[in-house]
Amino acid sequence: MNVLLKRGTIPQKNIKINIGGSKSESNRLLILQASFPNISIENLSDSDDTVVLKKGLETKTGLVDVHHAGTAMRFLTAFFAAKEGAEITLTGSQRMQERPISILVDALKNVGADIEYLKKEGFPPLKIKGKSLSKKEVKINADVSSQYISALMLIAPNLPHGLTIYLEGNITSAPYIEMTLSLLKKIGISGDFSENTITIPSIETILKTEIVVESDWSSASYFYSLVALSDNLEITLSSFSEESRQGDAALAQIYKSLGVETIFDASQKTISLSKKTSELPDSLMLDLSNTPDLAQTIAVTCFGLGIGCKLLGLQTLKIKETDRLAALNIELKKLGANITVDDHSLVLEKSFKINPNSSIETYQDHRMAMAFAPLAMKTNLIIKNAQVVSKSYPMFWEDLQKVGIDCVFENTSK
Ligand SMILES: O=C(O)C1=C[C@@H](OP(=O)(O)O)[C@@H](O)[C@H](O)C1
Numbered sequence: 001m002n003v004l005l006k007r008g009t010i011p012q013k014n015i016k017i018n019i020g021g022s023k024s025e026s027n028r029l030l031i032l033q034a035s036f037p038n039i040s041i042e043n044l045s046d047s048d049d050t051v052v053l054k055k056g057l058e059t060k061t062g063l064v065d066v067h068h069a070g071t072a073m074r075f076l077t078a079f080f081a082a083k084e085g086a087e088i089t090l091t092g093s094q095r096m097q098e099r100p101i102s103i104l105v106d107a108l109k110n111v112g113a114d115i116e117y118l119k120k121e122g123f124p125p126l127k128i129k130g131k132s133l134s135k136k137e138v139k140i141n142a143d144v145s146s147q148y149i150s151a152l153m154l155i156a157p158n159l160p161h162g163l164t165i166y167l168e169g170n171i172t173s174a175p176y177i178e179m180t181l182s183l184l185k186k187i188g189i190s191g192d193f194s195e196n197t198i199t200i201p202s203i204e205t206i207l208k209t210e211i212v213v214e215s216d217w218s219s220a221s222y223f224y225s226l227v228a229l230s231d232n233l234e235i236t237l238s239s240f241s242e243e244s245r246q247g248d249a250a251l252a253q254i255y256k257s258l259g260v261e262t263i264f265d266a267s268q269k270t271i272s273l274s275k276k277t278s279e280l281p282d283s284l285m286l287d288l289s290n291t292p293d294l295a296q297t298i299a300v301t302c303f304g305l306g307i308g309c310k311l312l313g314l315q316t317l318k319i320k321e322t323d324r325l326a327a328l329n330i331e332l333k334k335l336g337a338n339i340t341v342d343d344h345s346l347v348l349e350k351s352f353k354i355n356p357n358s359s360i361e362t363y364q365d366h367r368m369a370m371a372f373a374p375l376a377m378k379t380n381l382i383i384k385n386a387q388v389v390s391k392s393y394p395m396f397w398e399d400l401q402k403v404g405i406d407c408v409f410e411n412t413s414k
């Protein structure tokens with residue numbers, strides 16, 4: 001299904017959007033709830049990635065297919081490895097079978113896990129036989145994906161001696177590790193992360209705990225981009241707080257430089273975004289190693305605003321839903337951008353021309369679809385395979401229409 005996007009005529013004030021629960025928080029909490037059933041979760045994400053993880057947790061023996069969900073793949077690998085009696089074949093989409101997992105599998109084997117590769121060494125699918133994992137310490141490379149580390153942290157409280165994790169190399173996506181620690185603390189498990197060492201104690205039971213998942217900041221990024229690219233759009237998004245567990249809350253600060261003001265309302269749990277007429281920089285330089293999921297949104301906003309950017313710390317983008325650096329390079333060039341990428345960075349030159357009616361390929365990546373959609377504030381464009389958004393934000397196109405973008409869907413056989 002492709003979608004043709006055009007700027008419509010809805011008045012662009014007093015728009016309220018309720019964004020669903022964070023998929024990162026939801027997927028961590030579901031893993032913890034499977035071990036500690038007296039956790040109750042509100043505002044759980046309705047994303048495909050959360051649905052597949054939840055379904056996977058209901059399986060004791062047999063096949064679990066997580067499709068494109070990286071967190072589900074990594075968290076369930078650790079979960080089943082530590083679950084005595086489990087016998088699982090864990091697989092995913094073709095792309096998931098190209099996303100590396102050996103760093104996590106090696107760490108789990110070092111603490112005693114029984115995991116085999118069923119196709120290519122180092123990649124899913126995996127055959128996992130659950131066992132009691134009794135080693136107390138493990139070393140792990142931290143510069144490829146923080147999800148491997150969060151996966152170990154989430155099973156650590158169930159291990160007979162807890163777990164001390166020594167991180168080696170530069171730590172990428174660190175706020176996601178902090179998020180895992182913060183949720184463990186929220187359910188009463190004291191853990192520590194200082195320097196390169198994470199320590200999580202073993203625990204048998206926790207007190208009854210109710211947790212409300214904060215809405216998804218990565219999903220909010222597309223509304224920041226819409227406001228930045230609009231003339232005077234004002235949007236209120238719920239439910240968010242200034243004290244967020246999500247690293248992508250850095251948006252509020254980042255988009256200040258792109259002309260968007262954020263006002264937090266603590267009592268309503270909302271953020272209100274509005275366009276400020278401040279002068280824009282000629283070019284923006286950012287290191288996004290803490291917030292990799294914002295890279296596509298920011299690159300497209302800068303292009304739409306006609307300003308340049310130099311985005312650094314993007315080395316993990318190659319192993320996400322698609323090679324996001326390659327995908328951005330091709331699709332932004334199609335729109336007329338002067339862009340160069342290498343293995344860890346992207347440079348966009350200042351330019352004002354946007355080729356109209358371009359057709360944007362999405363490479364089975366939800367964020368390619370959602371990051372390019374806000375350009376409809378500036379020009380008509382087509383987003384191919386628009387259904388990809390359900391990986392993290394099933395209601396995205398409905399919400400986009402609320403802010404005054406007309407969406408004309410065309411069925412394709414793809
Ligand atoms: O732990 C998480 O919930 C996530 C961690 C990040 O991945 P990496 O640690 O692989 O960068 C992020 O890109 C992903 O969308 C969600």
Ligand SMILES: C=C(OP(=O)(O)O)C(=O)O
Nearest residue numbers: 068069070071293320321
């Ligand atoms: C990278 C992402 O997800 P995952 O790695 O969990 O598939 C994402 O949602 O942008």
